[in-house]
Amino acid sequence: MTMEIDVNTQESGGIDDFALHWMEGGIVAPEGFLASGIAAGIKKSGRRDVCVVAAQESVPVAAVFTQSSMAAPPVTITRAHLADGRARAVVVNAGNANACTGAAGHADARAMAETAAEQLGCEPSDIAVSSTGVIGVPMPMQVVLSGIREAVSALDSATGDAAAEAIMTTDTFVKQTAVTVEVEGRTFVVGGMAKGSGMIMPNMATMLAFLTCDAPLSSASCDSMLREAVDESFNRITIDSDTSTNDMCMLMANGAEEGEAVEQGGPEFDAISVAVKHVCTELAKMIVRDGEGATKFIEVIVCGAASDKDADLAAKSIANSPLFKTAIFGADANWGRVAMAVGKSAAKVDQDRLEVTFAGITTCRDGMAVAFDEVEAAEALSKKSIEVVVDLHLGDGTATVWTCDLSYEYVRINGEYRT
Numbered sequence: 001m002t003m004e005i006d007v008n009t010q011e012s013g014g015i016d017d018f019a020l021h022w023m024e025g026g027i028v029a030p031e032g033f034l035a036s037g038i039a040a041g042i043k044k045s046g047r048r049d050v051c052v053v054a055a056q057e058s059v060p061v062a063a064v065f066t067q068s069s070m071a072a073p074p075v076t077i078t079r080a081h082l083a084d085g086r087a088r089a090v091v092v093n094a095g096n097a098n099a100c101t102g103a104a105g106h107a108d109a110r111a112m113a114e115t116a117a118e119q120l121g122c123e124p125s126d127i128a129v130s131s132t133g134v135i136g137v138p139m140p141m142q143v144v145l146s147g148i149r150e151a152v153s154a155l156d157s158a159t160g161d162a163a164a165e166a167i168m169t170t171d172t173f174v175k176q177t178a179v180t181v182e183v184e185g186r187t188f189v190v191g192g193m194a195k196g197s198g199m200i201m202p203n204m205a206t207m208l209a210f211l212t213c214d215a216p217l218s219s220a221s222c223d224s225m226l227r228e229a230v231d232e233s234f235n236r237i238t239i240d241s242d243t244s245t246n247d248m249c250m251l252m253a254n255g256a257e258e259g260e261a262v263e264q265g266g267p268e269f270d271a272i273s274v275a276v277k278h279v280c281t282e283l284a285k286m287i288v289r290d291g292e293g294a295t296k297f298i299e300v301i302v303c304g305a306a307s308d309k310d311a312d313l314a315a316k317s318i319a320n321s322p323l324f325k326t327a328i329f330g331a332d333a334n335w336g337r338v339a340m341a342v343g344k345s346a347a348k349v350d351q352d353r354l355e356v357t358f359a360g361i362t363t364c365r366d367g368m369a370v371a372f373d374e375v376e377a378a379e380a381l382s383k384k385s386i387e388v389v390v391d392l393h394l395g396d397g398t399a400t401v402w403t404c405d406l407s408y409e410y411v412r413i414n415g416e417y418r419t
Contacts, residue, residue, distance in 0.1 A: 018181050018271045020278055026160025026176030029191035030214035032056055032256035036154035037166030040147025042095035042133075042140060048166035050147035052116065053210055054089035054155055058126050059254040061087040062222035064230055066247035072099035073109040074129040075246060081113065081125045082250075085219025088126035090210060090250060091116040091148055092167050094195070098131040098139050099245040108139040115145045119152035130248050132169055132195060132208055164193040167208055170413060171197045175286040177279055183271035188215045188257055190275040194283040198239055198292040198414065209234065209249040209283055215262050215272050216255035224264060225273040226251045233280035237402045239291040240410070241320040251276065288402045293409030297385045297402070298328055302342075304355075305397030310347035312399040314390065317345035325406035328386060333377035335363040338390060353393035359386050 028035045035053045042049040063082050065075050081087065091112055098105045113127040120127075131139075151166075164174040178191035196207030211226070230249055262268045289297050300319045305311035318324055321341040327334040335356040342349055356364040359380035361372050380386075 018183060018274045020179045020181050020275060023178050023180055023189070024159070025178050025191060027053055027163055027191045027193045027210060027212055028157045028160045029178030030189040030212045030254070030256060032214060032254045033191070033212045033252070034155040034157050035160050035163035036151045036156065037162030037164070038147060038151045038154055040093075040150065041143045042093055042147070047168070048162060049094045050144065050151045051092040051163045051166035052089055052148065052151040052155060053163060053212070054120060054152075055252060055254045058086045058088045058122065059252050060085060060217055060219040060222050061128075061250065061252045062219055062226045063128070063248060063250040064227060066244060068243050068245050068247070070100065070245045072097055072131065072245045073101060073105040074098055074131045075248060077106065077109040077113065078128045078130065078248065081128060084125075085223075086126065087128050087252060088122045089116060089120055090128040090130060091151070092130040092132070092208065093144055093147070094132050094167050094169055096131060096133040096137055096139050097135045097246050099135040101136070101138060104138060108141055108144075111141060112144060112148060115148045116152060119149055128250060130208055130246070132167065132246055135245060160191065160193055167193065167195040169195065170292055171195050172290055175283055175290070177282045179275050179278055181271045181275040183267050186257065186259060186268060188213065188268070188272050188275065190272065190279050192279040192283055194287060196287040197290045207234065207244065207247060207287055209280070211251040211276065211279060213251065213253040213272065213276070214256040215253050215268070216257065216259065217253040217262050217272070221262065221264055221269065222251045222253050225269070225276050228273065229277040229280040232277060233284040236400060237284045237288050238316065238319050239288065239294075239404060285402060288404050291404035291410075292413045293407040293411070294404035295407055296328055296383070296405045298404060299385070299387045300401045300403060301387065301389045301398070302392065303389065303398045304391040304393045304395060305399070306348040306392070306395040307397040308399060309397070310392075311397040313345045314342045314347040314349075314392065315399040315401040317341040317347075318388070318390065319401040319403035322406055325403065328381060329405035329407050331378045331381040333358045333361065333363050333372070333374070333381060335369075338388070339364065342390060342392070347392070348394060349392060350394060355391040355393065357389040359383070359388070
């Protein structure tokens with residue numbers, strides 16, 4: 001099933017319109033990719049917890065990883081395995097992050113790759129490894145390796161549902177999507193899935209996300225379009241300002257859409273880039289909507305900054321402020337918390353020019369309070385999706401960040417995370 005999506009994108013050469021169509025299948029929507037998700041027994045709940053996504057052979061790949069200095073062994077191993085720009089599959093476990101686990105953790109990550117490679121008939125270096133869950137706990141390797149063998153035997157192209165479910169931790173719903181894009185008489189498909197609802201802060205990838213594409217791309221082309229897409233999607237979200245030890249975002253392109261190689265600078269490359277960016281953006285927004293304990297989706301827009309960098313600093317400072325987020329949870333148009341967050345952001349600010357608008361209601365102009373109807377504002381801030389616009393009136397710099405409110409439930413979830 002497909003459904004048309006209206007997409008306008010601003011490219012360097014002008015405004016190009018590409019017709020994107022949503023389709024079912026998620027991560028296996030592009031032809032030639034297989035996926036599975038099984039319950040190996042890592043999670044106490046008995047839910048799916050081991051996933052494999054595989055191509056028919058080694059294919060071009062690109063990935064970005066956490067910038068945390070406490071990067072987990074799966075990140076370290078996968079960085080090395082993908083250094084040649086090719087991969088056959090990614091194996092993921094949920095319920096245990098295999099982070100802060102020392103030499104044993106590195107051996108366990110290598111064992112996951114070796115087991116998947118043995119089952120798929122390829123080299124361990126062709127396998128990417130990813131883990132998510134509790135930090136500092138040894139991996140139950142007998143369960144994990146048995147789960148990998150079962151997951152490989154269950155690989156199919158029917159649907160990505162099971163795979164998307166198997167990478168979840170505190171997520172409350174699966175996050176997956178896929179689109180087709182038509183250009184120059186060719187049709188390309190991009191699919192993806194992600195997980196994340198807590199420990200989410202823009203700093204590269206900020207969660208686990210995996211994308212597949214049937215275009216004939218080089219690893220360099222994959223890297224170029226993935227980094228641009230991540231910067232405008234996953235690096236635009238924050239739940240709680242915390243960057244994980246295990247963050248990873250990966251794109252595989254198998255060339256199943258036969259034809260000439262897609263080169264950078266051409267219309268096909270631009271169209272696929274738009275599709276990749278769209279998939280990343282949709283997944284990023286799903287993560288925010290599923291933020292731990294979240295009741296509201298918030299779009300923070302900063303405009304009129306002295307530069308885009310300043311706008312980004314201010315927008316992230318606002319979106320990461322617990323005081324701002326709790327005010328939105330309480331439907332309180334407390335613009336003073338926005339002023340506070342902007343002031344501490346290191347962005348250039350003239351407080352006599354600050355303007356703040358909550359859900360279409362201006363609450364501050366020229367750095368001072370503007371009379372508004374508190375009841376009307378409370379009603380506007382009680383909606384599920386809220387836009388907050390901050391105009392610094394200093395230049396043309398703009399930035400947008402997506403976040404959620406901070407509720408009592410967030411504290412409960414994280415207070416009981418290990419129990």
